[in-house]
Amino acid sequence: MPFLRERSGRWSPVKSVAFTASILPAIWIAYQAATGDLGARPVTEAIHQAGDWALRFLFVTLAITPAQRVLHYPRIILARRTLGVASAGYALLHLSLYVLDQHFDLFKVASEIVLRIYLLIGAVALAGLITLASTSTDAAISRLGSARWNVLHRLVYGIAVLGAVHFFIQSKLNIYQPVLMAGFLTWLLAYRGLFRRNGEVTPLQLLLLAVAAAIFTAVGEALIYMFTSGVDARRVLLAHFDVDAEVRPAWWVLAAGLAVATLAFWRQKPARQRASRRPISSSAMSGATQVQSGS
DSSP states (O other), X not given: OGGGBOTXXXXXXXXXXXXXXXHHHXXXXXXXXXXXXXXXXXXXXXXXXXXXXXXXXXXXXXXXXXXXXXXXXXXXXXXXXXXHHHHHHHHHHHHHHHHHHTTTOHHHHHHHHHHOHHHHHHHHHHHHHHHHHHTOSHHHHHHHOHHHHHHHHTHHHHHHHHHHHHHHHHHTTOOHHXXXXXXXXXXXXXXXXXXXXXXXXXXXXXXXXXXXHHHHHHHHHHHHHHHHXXXXXXXXXXXXXXXXXXXXXXXXXXXXXXXXXXXXXXHOOOHHHHHHSOOOOHHHHHHHOOSSOOO
């Protein structure tokens, strides 16, 4: 498989792991369909699972750049193209299964997308992902030029926000997973803001970012419940400290953020050592260019 090799022709462990991770959810969905484990409404459940994985792979793609910097492992960038294309692929599967659920009535599908705001938002996000995926090849980069290509692929941040909003609205009353994903997206976007302002993000800043993202997630969840269901926001906030209650999304966001900060403290190196580290070669970087810009 040529796409699992670097430009030098060597087999790439990073690309292979990314590819394997990308196809496992599809295999799992197919297995559940074959064994009848998708529940009473199998197509609907498959639709939801495909959509969930599209968003997960999109966020993992956005996490590649922070991981590269925190771990001081430049070659991890080689996974981004595969993961980004996987996100677009699962989003397309999400739509395809919806068309199947509507018995291939394309007029009904189109009218539903136009009339339902969350479907329209999802369709726009899908169009964006397909655009990025179709311009992720080396030939497309050469044709567009690196400057225009980078501008185009910065749309990934807006696409991620649209995907999160789509997830929120279609989830209706059960917003646990959408809140969790929104918390992770908050961290990812805030990290980029810090890096662009300061030129780097220190372990201490990562620690503060973890706390801030968790607080934002907790307050956001409380406000959403207050405005959509009339639940007292204070009750939702207090539920975070109830040991008998379900672990709230904010705690998972905090745990993930603290894990990143801990890794950063562990991997921190003297400035001279960091400065002397050789960057990934230009030929490898060319082969690492992908559907999602993680800059």
